[in-house]
């Protein structure tokens with residue numbers, strides 16, 4: 001029988017993003033349905049007993065079995081090339097569930113220093129309280145990663161490229177180090193998505209997503225996901241099932257529809273970001289641009305090899321510190337002043353006083369977050385309008 005949703009292993013990513021994971025119901029719907037139901041019913045007491053006992057597959061309760069959530073999970077798993085995906089209520093819940101699932105008191109994490117701020121708080125404050133210690137290293141320095149590993153290290157955790165300086169780590173080399181030392185490698189793939197980087201194919205064991213960003217792509221909902229092998233994902237599933245940080249069916253549906261245009265959007269985001277980086281680099285008020293698509297970026301060659309695009313989050317610096325940076329931000333009329341990223345709307349922020357504001361001065365310096373640094377998440381508005389919006393403040397500085 002004709003089944004246009006039956007997964008074909010040879011399909012390209014663009015096709016999987018549109019077709020994978022939808023198992024059409026008896027209603028023959030063309031679009032993916034939403035199942036807003038907390039529980040599911042059974043034809044008999046015996047069937048209920050078999051499903052609860054795990055003898056028969058089927059839906060039980062939407063904390064851990066919901067068809068709309070499963071569609072998103074299967075679609076994202078196919079894009080990342082993973083055996084299984086577990087969706088979560090947020091990106092933070094994805095990281096929390098992964099660590100709770102796979103680590104115990106006494107275990108250690110080695111992580112890149114330039115992580116998302118809440119990830120650092122989660123590791124230090126909350127995992128610290130549970131007896132899980134995290135050591136931080138320079139993202140791109142493989143020798144430092146190796147040196148920080150101890151016999152208790154169970155997980156290496158990296159965000160690549162980093163935010164907002166776009167540093168990159170060699171994922172294949174880091175996976176080799178992790179496996180030789182008996183640890184797992186998790187990559188937070190939020191900034192590139194599977195359209196531009198597939199960490200599992202480079203040897204990583206787990207991919208973490210804040211679906212809130214590019215997977216949705218339009219700034220509508222909060223959610224997350226973990227992708228990897230059956231073995232580890234069964235443990236992550238157990239945490240979500242028992243502890244409850246599950247994704248709502250409606251949010252899962254939004255992400256499922258977001259994935260359909262992911263490749264197109266990511267390509268367009270990259271094009272705008274590349275043009276903006278090149279223009280900023282030539283602007284007399286700009287002292288430095290941090291974007292791996294520029295030949296002068298320290299990991300330009302590695303990013304070109306490892307990634308299918310350079311991403312669309314960039315940092316740039318102006319002289320004159322906070323006052324100058326704020327004046328550029330305040331001179332914009334279109335860009336949104338917000339910490340969110342990965343949206344079709346371009347956003348602008350001053351990391352030192354917002355996303356990285358909780359860091360001490362020493363931590364900021366180590367992370368390269370100066371007072372003159374501005375971050376832009378380049379959206380899909382016309383490039384000329386984005387440029388004009390930044391030119392107003394930058395021209396005033398010269």
Ligand SMILES: *Cc1c(COP(=O)(O)O)cnc(C)c1O
Pocket residue numbers: 090091092093116118119159188190191209210211212213222223224
């Ligand atoms: C936003 C973000 C997170 C956290 O995701 P939420 O969906 O906000 O919980 C984790 N990692 C990175 C890189 C992020 O940008």
